[in-house]
Amino acid sequence: MRQCTLLQLNRSGVYYWPVPESEANLELMRLIDAQFLEAPYYGSRQMTRHLRRPGHDVGHKRARRLMAGMGRRAIYQKPRTTVPHPEHRKYPYLLRDLVIDRPNQVWCSDITYIPMRKGFLYLVAVMDWHTRKVLSWRLSNTMDAAFCVEALRDALVRYGTPEIFNTDQGSQFTTPRFTEVLE
Known part of the structure; x- marks a missing residue:
């Protein structure tokens, strides 16, 4: 115990031994990596469909875990629906403490x-x-x-x-x- 204190290691780090990926997962990771270079907009569900076509038995949660472990995230344009225009007038918020009790109010x-x-x-x-x-x-x-x-x-x-x-x-x-x- 004294050695761990001197080395400044957490106890969990001493007892935790990471399990290496299986050969099947490594093969899937190679396929994911190759497809990600072709289609970086594929998320885990599209990647799952891609892997199932040649017959690999993989679910979207497994594909998501493998992609996350590889640092692969789908690249796509995210919408920005609320963007204020700097020249437009800003209006006050009128609903604070208002009781809404009828239609068309x-x-x-x-x-x-x-x-x-x-x-x-x-x-x-x-x-x-x-x-x-x-x-x-x-x-x-x-x-x-x-x-x-x-x-x-x-x-x-x-x-x-x-x-x-x-x-x-x-x-x-x-x-x-x-x-x-x-x-």
Whole structure:
């Protein structure tokens, strides 16, 4: 015990002996490495499908563990749905301590993304906070404000005007094209 103190080793480091990877895992790691050079956007599930085609028995959790051990992570463009525009006006948050107890008192809107095989589709939804009903929605393959304005106009035509409209401060919701419809 005194030797461990002098060497400044943790006790767990003395008793832990890493187990080397099996030959089967090493072969899978070689295949993963070769495919990753060809398709660095493959995640563990796509890599699993790639490995199963020639007949290797591998699940996505095993592929994920092997990829993580090799330091391989899928490279792909991640969407940024909330990006404020520096020239757009910022609006105050009106919902602090507000009791929402009736329809059309507060509406909200947000953008999310749906991953597709090559890229993303963006979904905007307008929702009533009290009823939790989706009043309107639109899909787009770009983050332009036009599809947000369309969804807003559709909700206003169908359900009237809310007292408060709440969104994040993303550029699609602070653009004059969007705010003029609300004003």
